Amino acid sequence: MHLSRYFLPVLREVPKEAEIVSHQMMLRAGMIKQSAAGIYSWLPLGLKVLKKIENIVREEQNRAGAVEILMPTIQSAELWKESKRYEAYGKEMLRITDRHEREMLFGPTAEEVVTTIFRDSVRSYRDLPKNLYNIQWKFRDEVRPRFGVMRGREFLMKDAYSFDLTADGARAAYNRMFVAYLRTFARLGLKSIPMAADTGPIGGDLSHEFIILAETGESQVYCHKDLIEGAIPSADTDFDEDLSPIIKAWTSLYAATDEKHEAERFAKDVPADKQVSARGIEVGHIFFFGTKYSEPMGARVQGPDGQMVTLQMGSYGIGVSRLAGAIIEASHDKDGIVWPVPVAPFEVGLINLKAGDKDTDAAAEGLYDKLQAAGIDVLYDDTDERAGAKFATADLIGLPYQLVVGPKGVKAGEIEIKTRKGGAKETLPIEAGLAKVIEAVKQQRVLV
Numbered sequence: 539m540h541l542s543r544y545f546l547p548v549l550r551e552v553p554k555e556a557e558i559v560s561h562q563m564m565l566r567a568g569m570i571k572q573s574a575a576g577i578y579s580w581l582p583l584g585l586k587v588l589k590k591i592e593n594i595v596r597e598e599q600n601r602a603g604a605v606e607i608l609m610p611t612i613q614s615a616e617l618w619k620e621s622k623r624y625e626a627y628g629k630e631m632l633r634i635t636d637r638h639e640r641e642m643l644f645g646p647t648a649e650e651v652v653t654t655i656f657r658d659s660v661r662s663y664r665d666l667p668k669n670l671y672n673i674q675w676k677f678r679d680e681v682r683p684r685f686g687v688m689r690g691r692e693f694l695m696k697d698a699y700s701f702d703l704t705a706d707g708a709r710a711a712y713n714r715m716f717v718a719y720l721r722t723f724a725r726l727g728l729k730s731i732p733m734a735a736d737t738g739p740i741g742g743d744l745s746h747e748f749i750i751l752a753e754t755g756e757s758q759v760y761c762h763k764d765l766i767e768g769a770i771p772s773a774d775t776d777f778d779e780d781l782s783p784i785i786k787a788w789t790s791l792y793a794a795t796d797e798k799h800e801a802e803r804f805a806k807d808v809p810a811d812k813q814v815s816a817r818g819i820e821v822g823h824i825f826f827f828g829t830k831y832s833e834p835m836g837a838r839v840q841g842p843d844g845q846m847v848t849l850q851m852g853s854y855g856i857g858v859s860r861l862a863g864a865i866i867e868a869s870h871d872k873d874g875i876v877w878p879v880p881v882a883p884f885e886v887g888l889i890n891l892k893a894g895d896k897d898t899d900a901a902a903e904g905l906y907d908k909l910q911a912a913g914i915d916v917l918y919d920d921t922d923e924r925a926g927a928k929f930a931t932a933d934l935i936g937l938p939y940q941l942v943v944g945p946k947g948v949k950a951g952e953i954e955i956k957t958r959k960g961g962a963k964e965t966l967p968i969e970a971g972l973a974k975v976i977e978a979v980k981q982q983r984v985l986v
C-alpha cells in the first residue's frame with residue numbers, strides 16, 4: 539500500500555478524552571473514530587488489525603473443531619421470553635420496536651438464537667457433540683462505556699456454543715475451548731491466564747476468565763506467578779484426545795478474579811514470593827451451564843436408549859475488538875504501538891526519505907515490488923513529509939520493521955533497517971537487508 543493513497547488520519551496531540559494509553563494510541567494512529575459514546579468506526583489501519591485478530595481467533599476455533607455460522611445482530615424478544623431472560627437482562631439490553639410493534643432487540647449475546655437453531659434441526663444423539671460459533675457485533679448499553687474499544691457499547695465478539703449429550707461430554711467441549719483460548723491469545727502475542735470466575739447473568743457453575751495482566755485493567759485478580767509463563771499447547775494438539783491433563787496443569791495453581799478470590803487459600807497455597815495481586819483485562823470468558831437454556835427452550839435429542847435427553851451446553855466468548863486495545867496495553871512504548879508481527883496492520887514500513895528524487899524513488903519502488911512479491915504486507919511511505927514526521931508516524935503506528943531508503947544510502951547501495959521493538963538499527967547492503975527483513979517477518983508470523 540502506498541501511504542499517499544491510503545487513509546491514515548494520525549494525530550500529533552494526545553486526545554484529551556482518552557484516559558488510557560491504548561485508547562490514546564488507537565485515536566492517534568488513526569485506527570478508530572468515535573461515532574457515539576462507546577460506538578466506533580474502524581478506519582483502515584484499525585480494520586486491518588481487527589481482521590488479523592479475527593482470523594487468528596477463527597483459525598483456532600476451527601482447529602478445536604468448532605463450526606462457524608453467522609447469526610443476526612437483531613433478535614426477537616420472544617426468544618428471550620422463552621428463556622426467561624428478557625426482563626432479567628435489564629437496561630444493558632437495547633430494546634427496539636419494529637413497524638409492526640413487534641419487540642426486537644440488538645443482541646448482547648446469542649444463547650437463545652443458537653439454542654433455537656439447534657433445537658429445530660438436531661434430533662439424535664448421533665449428531666453430537668457440536669460446537670457452533672460466530673464472530674458478530676454485539677450491543678450492550680453499558681452504564682459507563684470507557685477506554686475506547688475496551689468497554690464499548692457496540693463491540694465485536696466471538697461467541698461459541700457447545701451441545702453435548704452428557705455433562706462429561708460438555709466438560710470435554712469446555713476443555714477444547716480452554717486449550718483453543720490458550721493458543722489464540724499466545725498467537726496474538728499475549729500472556730493470558732485462565733482464572734476461576736463468576737458466571738454472572740449467563741449462569742452456570744463452571745467458568746474461567748482469560749485475563750491479561752495490565753495496570754489499566756478493570757478487574758482485580760490474584761494468581762500464582764508461574765502461570766504468567768505457563769506452557770502453551772502446541773499446534774498439533776489432538777483435540778480428539780483427553781485434554782484434561784493440560785487443563786489440570788493450568789488450574790492446579792491458584793488464579794482467581796476478585797469475585798472468586800479466597801484470601802486465606804491464596805495466602806496458604808501460594809508462596810509469598812509467587813503471589814501476584816494485580817489488575818487484569820478480561821479478553822475471554824468460558825462457561826459450562828448445563829441445561830440452563832436447553833431446558834426452558836426444549837432443546838432435546840433422542841438418546842441411545844430412545845429416551846429424550848436435554849442438551850448440556852456451554853458458551854465461550856472472546857472480545858475481538860477489545861483485544862485490539864488489550865494488545866496495545868501489553869505492547870507499546872513512549873513513541874507508540876509495538877505490534878507483534880501476527881497482528882501488525884502492515885509487517886514492514888518502507889520509508890522513502892526523498893520522494894521525488896529519481897534514484898531514491900526507483901530504489902524504493904524496487905524494494906516495494908520485491909517485498910510484495912515475497913508476500914510481505916508493506917506500507918510504503920511515498921509522501922513528501924519531512925523525514926522526522928515519517929519516522930514518528932512509523933513508530934506511532936507500530937510497524938514491526940522499518941526499511942529506510944535515502945539518496946545517500948542508494949548511492950552507497952545500502953538501506954537502514956529498524957526493528958520497532960527495542961529500536962535497534964542496522965545498515966546493510968540493499969539485497970542483504972531486504973532478505974533479512976523478509977526472513978524475520980516470516981519467522982515471527984507464527985508465535986506458537
Ligand SMILES: Nc1ncnc2c1ncn2[C@@H]1O[C@H](COP(=O)(O)OP(=O)(O)O)[C@@H](O)[C@H]1O
Nearest residue numbers: 687688689690693820821822823855856857860
Ligand atoms: N462492553 C464490552 N466492550 C468490549 N468487549 C466486551 C464488552 N463486554 C464484554 N466484552 C468481551 O466479550 C467477552 C465475553 O463477554 P462476557 O463474559 O459475556 O461479558 P461480561 O464479562 O462483560 O459479562 C469478554 O470476555 C470481553 O472480552
Ligand SMILES: [Mg+2]
Nearest residue numbers: 747820822823
Ligand atoms: Mg465475562
